[in-house]
Amino acid sequence: MAASETPAGDTDDVDAVTRAVLTASRLLVAVSARSLAEVEERVTLPQFRMLVVLSSRGATKLVTVAELLHVAPSTAMRMVDRLIAAGLAVRQPNPDNRRETLLRLTEEGRRTVETVTARRRAEIAAIVQRLRPTQRLALVEALAAFNEAGGEQPATEMGAQQNPLGWAVDMAAGQDT
Structure with a gap:
């Protein structure tokens, strides 16, 4: 069966999963x-994404x-100029x-990434704690499969430290406000 051909029941499953993932x-x-x-x-989401990249990679060329x-490099340059002006x-x-x-x-930039990441981790942990243990396990398995299907590397504690935003780093690409 071709990838575009699915049994009738599979379409409903795909639609239900798609809605759940969007939510x-x-x-x-x-x-x-x-x-x-x-x-x-002080920092927009796109600028924060740049801070995360610099946090995970260390000293890096603009390009x-x-x-x-x-x-575009010109967009990145404007973002950098704003981060430098903010002392980050x-x-x-x-x-x-x-x-x-x-x-x-800067040290202040590193603290900003750590603070925002800790706040995000705490809020996600509070949500996850509301799930039953079996739901947590199912969520880990489902998200691992979802990430693999999307071409992402498996999440590890080291990977989470290197990329504290996870998939959110790729959101809002190119939007500097």
């Missing part, structure tokens, strides 16, 4: 927005950051190539 994604977006509320006067965020990032010469400049977080 869950709205909840996760709301959690993300609430976790940024305390810093939103690399732009590629990872799927934005700095430019530094590349010790291996003096013609290049690297971007890195």
